[in-house]
Amino acid sequence: MRQQSKMKILLGGQLAALLLVLLVPPAFAVQPGEMLSDPNLEARARDISAGLRCLVCRNENIDDSNADLAHDLRVLVRDRLKAGDTNQQVVNYIVDRYGEYVLLKPPMKGANWLLWGAGPVMLLAGLGIGAVFIRRRARTPEEAQPLSAEESARLDDILKG
Amino acid sequence: MLNELGHFSLILAMVVALVQCSVPLVGAAKRWQGWMAVAEPAALIQLLLVGFSFAVLVRAFVTSDFSLQLVWANSNIDQPMLYKLTGIWGNHEGSMLLWILILALFGAAAALFGGNLPTTFRARVLAVQGGIGFAFLVFEIFTSNPFLRLAVPPFNGQDLNPLLQDPGLAIHPPFLYTGYVGLSMSFSFAVAALIEGRVDAAWGRWVRPWTLAAWMFLTVGIAMGSMWAYYELGWGGFWFWDPVENASFMPWLVAAALLHSAIVVEKRESLKSWTVLLAILAFGFSLVGAFITRSGVITSVHAFASDPTRGVALLILIALFMGGALTLFAARGEALASKGVFGTVSRESMLIFNNILLGVSAFVVFMGTIWPLIAEMAFGKKLSVGAPFFDMAFTPFMVALGVVLPVGAMLPWKRAKTGRVLKMLIPAAVLAVAVGALAWAMSNGRSALGPIGLMLGTWLVVGSFTDLYARTGKSGLGRLFRLPRADWGRVLAHAGLGVCIMGISGMMAWQSEDIRVVKEGDTVHLSGYDITLQDVTQVPGPNYAATRAEVSVMRNGHEVAHVYPEKRYFPIAGQTTTEAAIHNGFLRDIYVVVGDAQPNGGWAMRSYVKPLANWIWGGAVLMAFGGFLSLSDRRFRVAAGAAKARTAAGVPAE
Numbered sequence: 159m160r161q162q163s164k165m166k167i168l169l170g171g172q173l174a175a176l177l178l179v180l181l182v183p184p185a186f187a188v189q190p191g192e193m194l195s196d197p198n199l200e201a202r203a204r205d206i207s208a209g210l211r212c213l214v215c216r217n218e219n220i221d222d223s224n225a226d227l228a229h230d231l232r233v234l235v236r237d238r239l240k241a242g243d244t245n246q247q248v249v250n251y252i253v254d255r256y257g258e259y260v261l262l263k264p265p266m267k268g269a270n271w272l273l274w275g276a277g278p279v280m281l282l283a284g285l286g287i288g289a290v291f292i293r294r295r296a297r298t299p300e301e302a303q304p305l306s307a308e309e310s311a312r313l314d315d316i317l318k319g
Numbered sequence: 320m321l322n323e324l325g326h327f328s329l330i331l332a333m334v335v336a337l338v339q340c341s342v343p344l345v346g347a348a349k350r351w352q353g354w355m356a357v358a359e360p361a362a363l364i365q366l367l368l369v370g371f372s373f374a375v376l377v378r379a380f381v382t383s384d385f386s387l388q389l390v391w392a393n394s395n396i397d398q399p400m401l402y403k404l405t406g407i408w409g410n411h412e413g414s415m416l417l418w419i420l421i422l423a424l425f426g427a428a429a430a431l432f433g434g435n436l437p438t439t440f441r442a443r444v445l446a447v448q449g450g451i452g453f454a455f456l457v458f459e460i461f462t463s464n465p466f467l468r469l470a471v472p473p474f475n476g477q478d479l480n481p482l483l484q485d486p487g488l489a490i491h492p493p494f495l496y497t498g499y500v501g502l503s504m505s506f507s508f509a510v511a512a513l514i515e516g517r518v519d520a521a522w523g524r525w526v527r528p529w530t531l532a533a534w535m536f537l538t539v540g541i542a543m544g545s546m547w548a549y550y551e552l553g554w555g556g557f558w559f560w561d562p563v564e565n566a567s568f569m570p571w572l573v574a575a576a577l578l579h580s581a582i583v584v585e586k587r588e589s590l591k592s593w594t595v596l597l598a599i600l601a602f603g604f605s606l607v608g609a610f611i612t613r614s615g616v617i618t619s620v621h622a623f624a625s626d627p628t629r630g631v632a633l634l635i636l637i638a639l640f641m642g643g644a645l646t647l648f649a650a651r652g653e654a655l656a657s658k659g660v661f662g663t664v665s666r667e668s669m670l671i672f673n674n675i676l677l678g679v680s681a682f683v684v685f686m687g688t689i690w691p692l693i694a695e696m697a698f699g700k701k702l703s704v705g706a707p708f709f710d711m712a713f714t715p716f717m718v719a720l721g722v723v724l725p726v727g728a729m730l731p732w733k734r735a736k737t738g739r740v741l742k743m744l745i746p747a748a749v750l751a752v753a754v755g756a757l758a759w760a761m762s763n764g765r766s767a768l769g770p771i772g773l774m775l776g777t778w779l780v781v782g783s784f785t786d787l788y789a790r791t792g793k794s795g796l797g798r799l800f801r802l803p804r805a806d807w808g809r810v811l812a813h814a815g816l817g818v819c820i821m822g823i824s825g826m827m828a829w830q831s832e833d834i835r836v837v838k839e840g841d842t843v844h845l846s847g848y849d850i851t852l853q854d855v856t857q858v859p860g861p862n863y864a865a866t867r868a869e870v871s872v873m874r875n876g877h878e879v880a881h882v883y884p885e886k887r888y889f890p891i892a893g894q895t896t897t898e899a900a901i902h903n904g905f906l907r908d909i910y911v912v913v914g915d916a917q918p919n920g921g922w923a924m925r926s927y928v929k930p931l932a933n934w935i936w937g938g939a940v941l942m943a944f945g946g947f948l949s950l951s952d953r954r955f956r957v958a959a960g961a962a963k964a965r966t967a968a969g970v971p972a973e
Contacts, residue, residue, distance in 0.1 A: 209705075257701065263707035284679055285675060
């Protein structure tokens with residue numbers, strides 16, 4: 159029993175140490191040393207980076223992330239650009255290695271059409287239903303509805319002050 | 320001992336909530352006055368009990384009572400008092416208790432100010448509100464009890480998450496929660512109306528102030544959160560389309576739609592069933608928001624306090640409330656026939672269009688937020704949906720909304736001619752195009768975003784004030800300040816949206832940045848500013864150690880600002896945070912961040928000039944202020960006053 163709790167403490171210590179390693183003061187997002195000297199190429203790199211997810215982060219792009227992996231990806235993007243790839247080639251290169259998960263903007267294909275189409279389809283549906291409703295409203299002649307007993311009682315009440 | 324009393328008081332509150340949600344409901348069905356009358360005292364007692372319980376938790380945090388597990392995990396003796404206090408809601412249990420407290424507050428407010436509601440209706444509203452309270456109290460007590468004790472109280476606690484140790488985040492959650500929970504009132508009104516089987520103009524008038532209040536708080540809360548991200552996360556992003564942000568944005572959009580459709584119910588007795596549905600959905604999105612934030616099911620930057628088992632419990636709550644309310648809607652919605660008749664071109668039609676756009680944009684945000692979950696469960700694909708998707712899929716709807724807004728706001732009810740309104744809006748259109756062209760010329764055509772945003776913003780701002788001017792009619796400008804506050808509120812809120820759009824597009828299109836290694840004395844030239852790193856010093860803080868840089872900002876030889884960006888290391892949590900130094904200006908912010916010391920001397924320094932940054936939050940504040948003006952309009956006060964007089968006369972002498 160005691161042995162076991164000792165184990166737990168040991169394990170806890172290791173876990174804490176591991177956490178400390180993971181939480182070391184983060185390096186900055188884009189580092190001065192990583193940046194390319196050619197401003198055009200660097201601008202393209204930034205553009206590409208904004209669309210790539212830092213895989214170990216929560217919903218951050220590699221440009222904003224402090225993680226080491228993001229750093230590696232940033233360098234990789236710049237290496238490919240220096241090698242003369244087009245933006246699309248760079249993105250394809252990274253998707254080939256890391257999967258679609260890396261893209262912050264899901265490609266418009268396959269099941270993703272459900273995602274991309276959701277807005278426009280809903281808009282059309284909304285407009286359709288709205289138009290039918292409005293036309294029906296516009297056609298119905300306005301009929302003065304008599305007050306209910308309760309309502310006329312209230313009205314009398316108010317009028318009397 | 321006190322902690323146990325707080326705990327006990329919470330359990331009592333749960334029992335009272337159970338009474339509140341059942342007895343008045345039966346009473347209303349059977350027309351038993353005595354049973355219905357239980358609702359009000361029950362709501363007040365519930366507030367007292369929950370309030371006491373919350374006060375006990377506050378005391379525990381203030382006095383650093385580490386015998387409570389929650390205090391131990393989220394507070395520390397050396398923490399400044401402000402963060403000891405905000406530590407209360409900087410965690411799951413405490414924030415849920417805050418949620419319940421606000422829920423009880425709204426319930427009690429409805430009991431106190433609901434004098435003008437018909438008796439059965441009021442009893443039903445309070446019963447539904449009590450039901451929500453009961454569900455959350457059960458959730459709190461059984462899955463996230465804040466009053467759990469530690470057998471051996473430690474001498475000191477863990478730190479509050481350093482990112483949360485910031486004044487902006489300190490007040491952001493209560494605002495956001497007030498907004499979320501405020502929508503529970505709209506929900507209660509909708510469900511009560513469905514049970515009653517009756518929605519009329521008066522209903523629209525009752526439900527509107529509550530929705531308006533909730534929407535206002537949401538606006539301020541969201542703006543504060545975005546501002547916090549702007550100065551705290553270190554590169555000046557203000558919106559990330561993160562699931563947690565979306566969680567607050569969806570109810571905001573739906574609440575905005577509800578505000579507008581409730582006007583149609585109030586003024587024209589039309590769109591009734593749609594408005595009831597929106598009221599249900601608005602709170603549904605609030606609950607989904609709570610679920611996303613609290614369960615961490617969709618990984619997010621903000622999932623500070625998350626636990627999947629609680630997620631399941633919350634999901635059951637959502638299923639219960641939404642399922643129940645929507646079933647009721649399906650059964651009774653038919654009865655809510657619309658009365659008002661209107662032409663194809665009318666304010667009614669424009670408000671329907673407004674609702675379609677706001678509803679669809681909320682749906683797009685919803686789909687984007689949960690798509691990773693659906694894709695993984697249904698198609699076995701792991702994928703991400705981030706900012707680039709939302710920028711592309713969401714923006715068009717907002718642009719469309721901005722384009723039609725000034726026209727819609729000015730069209731008369733029932734039957735309108737567009738010609739007259741369009742003629743009045745010509746100056747606004749001309750001015751907007753001129754501003755857009757000017758911006759285009761000045762920005763050398765690099766990006767269309769900035770000019771288009773400025774054009775749209777100008778159109779909205781000038782168009783809104785044209786609306787106000789048109790209201791004065793023939794009596795001239797003298798009437799301007801005698802217009803109902805609701806008019807001013809509407810105009811300011813619409814103009815605020817314009818200001819916000821200008822801010823967002825200006826900042827995104829024309830931001831300039833510089834990232835480099837600098838040594839003390841080095842100067843960076845950026846957009847006409849000379850930014851010099853003067854000195855770097857180590858400064859101890861209460862529970863952190865800071866590396867503080869001294870940076871001067873000059874323009875044409877004159878010093879514009881002297882700022883001190885910091886990097887703070889929190890040894891207990893083992894985390895570092897950046898404190899950006901920001902010099903706010905009307906037309907631009909200068910934003911400086913100091914980074915790591917470099918191996919061969921010098922510091923990484925990032926400097927940004929961010930045009931129109933403050934307009935984003937300024938616009939949000941304008942929107943909220945517009946809501947406030949509307950809320951204080953005579954119309955709502957008169958309705959309340961008249962009712963009071965009536966009840967006073969109707970109560971027999973005892």
